[in-house]
């Protein structure tokens with residue numbers, strides 16, 4: 510993945526974006542090949558970061574490993590969404606990115622997870 514300095518935008522069709530991204534969370538996957546609802550062909554990606562100590566608990570049947578934030582984005586059309594507070598699921602532990610206070614740009618998340 511090559512990411513340039515172009516503009517990133519919140520999804521135009523937020524309802525469609527949420528349907529696909531919510532399904533990724535439910536299916537416990539961090540990539541959705543060709544599944545972007547905005548451009549129709551881009552790959553959606555998901556990355557988390559943990560703020561504070563790791564700990565384990567179960568929330569609606571899903572084991573969590575901490576609280577933090579997450580990003581969802583499509584490199585192709587540069588749509589993205591950022592959630593500043595979230596439980597971080599254990600299934601995404603391998604995709605948790607390093608804390609770097611102040612970044613909201615999905616390019617940073619992409620760089621940190623080596624996407």
Ligand SMILES: [Zn+2]
Nearest residue numbers: 545551583586
């Ligand atoms: Zn897209």
